[in-house]
Amino acid sequence: MDWIEFPSLGRADLRDLRVAIDGSFREFTRAYGPALERIFEPLEDFLVWLETLLIQSPWPLVLIGLVGIVFLLSRSVKISLGATIALLLIGYFGMWEDTMRTIAVVTVCTMVAVVLGIPVGIAMARSDRMQSVVNPVLDLMQTMPSFVYLIPVVMIFGLGKVPGVIAVVIYAIPPMIRLTNLGIRLVDPDVLEAADAFGSSGRQKLLNVQLPLALPTIMAGINQCIMMSLAMVVVASMIGVKGLGQPVLQAINNQYFTMGVMNGLAIVAIAIIFDRATQAYGKRLQKHSEVVHG
Amino acid sequence: MAEPHGIEIKNLYKIFGPDGASMVERVINGMSKQELNEKHNHVLGLNDINISMPGGKITVVMGLSGSGKSTLIRHINRLIDPTAGEVLYGEQDVCKMSTSELREFRRHRTAMVFQKFALLPHRTVMQNTVYGLEIQGISGKKAEAKAAQWISRVGLDGFEDNYPNQLSGGMQQRVGLARALTNDADILLMDEAFSALDPLIRMDMQTVLLDLQQELHKTIVFITHDLDEALRLGDKIAILRDGAVIQQGSGQEIVLRPADEYISNFVQEVNRGRVILVDTVMDRGEVAETDMVLQQGILLEEAAKQFAESGHAIANVVDKSGKPLGSLSMQQAISAMVTPNSH
Numbered sequence A: 001m002d003w004i005e006f007p008s009l010g011r012a013d014l015r016d017l018r019v020a021i022d023g024s025f026r027e028f029t030r031a032y033g034p035a036l037e038r039i040f041e042p043l044e045d046f047l048v049w050l051e052t053l054l055i056q057s058p059w060p061l062v063l064i065g066l067v068g069i070v071f072l073l074s075r076s077v078k079i080s081l082g083a084t085i086a087l088l089l090i091g092y093f094g095m096w097e098d099t100m101r102t103i104a105v106v107t108v109c110t111m112v113a114v115v116l117g118i119p120v121g122i123a124m125a126r127s128d129r130m131q132s133v134v135n136p137v138l139d140l141m142q143t144m145p146s147f148v149y150l151i152p153v154v155m156i157f158g159l160g161k162v163p164g165v166i167a168v169v170i171y172a173i174p175p176m177i178r179l180t181n182l183g184i185r186l187v188d189p190d191v192l193e194a195a196d197a198f199g200s201s202g203r204q205k206l207l208n209v210q211l212p213l214a215l216p217t218i219m220a221g222i223n224q225c226i227m228m229s230l231a232m233v234v235v236a237s238m239i240g241v242k243g244l245g246q247p248v249l250q251a252i253n254n255q256y257f258t259m260g261v262m263n264g265l266a267i268v269a270i271a272i273i274f275d276r277a278t279q280a281y282g283k284r285l286q287k288h289s290e291v292v293h294g
Numbered sequence B: 001m002a003e004p005h006g007i008e009i010k011n012l013y014k015i016f017g018p019d020g021a022s023m024v025e026r027v028i029n030g031m032s033k034q035e036l037n038e039k040h041n042h043v044l045g046l047n048d049i050n051i052s053m054p055g056g057k058i059t060v061v062m063g064l065s066g067s068g069k070s071t072l073i074r075h076i077n078r079l080i081d082p083t084a085g086e087v088l089y090g091e092q093d094v095c096k097m098s099t100s101e102l103r104e105f106r107r108h109r110t111a112m113v114f115q116k117f118a119l120l121p122h123r124t125v126m127q128n129t130v131y132g133l134e135i136q137g138i139s140g141k142k143a144e145a146k147a148a149q150w151i152s153r154v155g156l157d158g159f160e161d162n163y164p165n166q167l168s169g170g171m172q173q174r175v176g177l178a179r180a181l182t183n184d185a186d187i188l189l190m191d192e193a194f195s196a197l198d199p200l201i202r203m204d205m206q207t208v209l210l211d212l213q214q215e216l217h218k219t220i221v222f223i224t225h226d227l228d229e230a231l232r233l234g235d236k237i238a239i240l241r242d243g244a245v246i247q248q249g250s251g252q253e254i255v256l257r258p259a260d261e262y263i264s265n266f267v268q269e270v271n272r273g274r275v276i277l278v279d280t281v282m283d284r285g286e287v288a289e290t291d292m293v294l295q296q297g298i299l300l301e302e303a304a305k306q307f308a309e310s311g312h313a314i315a316n317v318v319d320k321s322g323k324p325l326g327s328l329s330m331q332q333a334i335s336a337m338v339t340p341n342s343h
């Protein structure tokens, strides 16, 4: 036996294997692609609507709206003021439209991640079996290089917004799920026992006790999810998602240093705005859980 | 108002571990808690408990940490499932109830107060207090009106909109009590409800509870590791050790006739003047030449005070109508109050 050369499948066999898998996946795409696309149509419509709303409305209104949301979440004049200045600078440097596109995509991705992630997180918290099944899948989603799962997504949906959203959600949903699960599992067992003692049903326990007490942790999950969506913006632009990612990609290809830095900074700026606003909101949620008296 | 049902606990066993049911036999045949743990890796929680808890009275279960008190009280609303035995409430065996029967039982028949309060931190005092009603499907003005009445009754007027973390421990437990009382249940389960409180506040809460019980006559099961608290509150006391009841009876019975060395060590330090009644010590049937009278049913401490104030050395104990039942000398009263040196 030769211990230097690893005994591997022959070249021809490997090729056959690849051809077989790719072939059957292509067939699957041809058969179900259109149906899948139709399922995601409402999502695309919503994204287009939101994007148009942000871009077509008068910018002062959009600015007031965005800063208003930031203020409602954070109740902080400082954070709101920072957001205003950042958005004004972004607009002044000609990145308003791309920024609006990115905000729209990140908003939709986060909404999808919340709608899918919270129920999965709840299911995980309720059953150890579920947890042991879902956890490795989440590990896979987080470690698999995103380019790899872009391939099948693009094969099915082509280039465009929907595959972009799917790729971003796959990347950004794991912390949402994990932190929902963790938040529910960390709920004080004494309080849960009290809920039981008063005759709560499972549903009443979930709605009255578990979710409200897990909310600050879930909020941290939403925050993580937003941050990761923003981090995916450049990768998503490779498959046709418009926004701040595209000029960055262009800048990489053409070595436009200033353009890259400016758009990069715009991404950072909205990341900081989202982060501060959601964190401040999470803090406010936690206000009553802190022990004041011993 | 009809007297509420009592609670009958019969041959109750709880063995923690994967195969508790098959261990019951061993325990019945006399295997000790320690042996069961070492040889079979199961924990003996409760060992053949038989207690009859009278309706409308306070039954105290006392024991040191780890003796199984929490385990026992959690069988009454079946937060813990028994390994064997019965918990009867009237005709019903709590242990045989279906899930929905049990839920109804917990909603309408029982309410519980916890050692660590277990309030919902994200809800205000009012929102915490209506919790039980909300679970029953009653909400809005009607529930709040009822809750407000109990909040006021436990002395928390004006704190309705505070959050638990803005209140001291004693006040938080008042919320716990108000939450339980708002439920309007016959059975009130209190697991070391006052143990986490400072001594003075604890006395306060005991007084609150006794005052409430004067008018409510609930069937209260009160857990404590403190004999003084047990004697003050308990119409009946059961003492638990290693999961088994080693003595049960009135406070007086336990102090005067401790069942074993373990209990007599316990009762050594007790203030007997606050436990023993004049009826127990008096010379029954005797009538002394004195114009001092003591009411039947008062404690020796109170009698001593009256002796000191009146300056008499002997008194007649009389019933409500003034009929003499027996005589009690100051000397008798005082010697009954000091702890006998040996048992």
Ligand SMILES: Nc1ncnc2c1ncn2[C@@H]1O[C@H](COP(=O)(O)OP(=O)(O)O)[C@@H](O)[C@H]1O
Residues within 6 Å of the ligand: B016, B017, B043, B044, B045, B063, B064, B065, B066, B067, B068, B069, B070, B071, B072
């Ligand atoms: N879930 C459990 N699993 C195993 N052992 C338990 C469990 N709950 C209680 N025990 C054991 O049962 C005994 C009684 O516990 P507990 O009822 O909490 O005592 P207490 O309330 O009197 O301090 C202890 O030895 C404890 O370790």
Ligand SMILES: [Mg+2]
Residues within 6 Å of the ligand: B069, B070, B071, B192
């Ligand atoms: Mg306990």
